[in-house]
Amino acid sequence: MYEVAMSPLARRRAQQSAITPELIEVVLEHADLEFRISKRKAAIRLSNEGLSALREERGGALAERTASVVLILADDVVALAMRALGKPASRYGKRRR
Numbered sequence: 043m044y045e046v047a048m049s050p051l052a053r054r055r056a057q058q059s060a061i062t063p064e065l066i067e068v069v070l071e072h073a074d075l076e077f078r079i080s081k082r083k084a085a086i087r088l089s090n091e092g093l094s095a096l097r098e099e100r101g102g103a104l105a106e107r108t109a110s111v112v113l114i115l116a117d118d119v120v121a122l123a124m125r126a127l128g129k130p131a132s133r134y135g136k137r138r139r
Contacts, residue, residue: 046070048120056123061111066123068104069111072096079114087112087126 046066056066072095073086088096088108097105114122
């Protein structure tokens with residue numbers, strides 16, 4: 043395991059949300075969904091396909107724990123670690139013109 047650069051807020055929120063450093067490393071390695079927030083910030087998480095691949099590679103328990111983890115990255119530093127609760131908003135599933 044290696045040390046991941048994290049902001050103090052990200053460390054505090056990860057601890058409050060029971061997101062271990064191991065989960066953060068797994069999400070950073072296997073994340074396949076990226077949502078641009080601004081020029082410098084992006085949210086990353088695992089898709090259902092990514093979770094299936096992780097389940098086969100590392101086991102179901104780890105995949106279930108990482109299913110709801112979302113990391114906000116700013117300049118390659120974890121700025122925020124949080125749990126995604128609920129279903130994504132429908133506006134993100136459709137492309138509007």
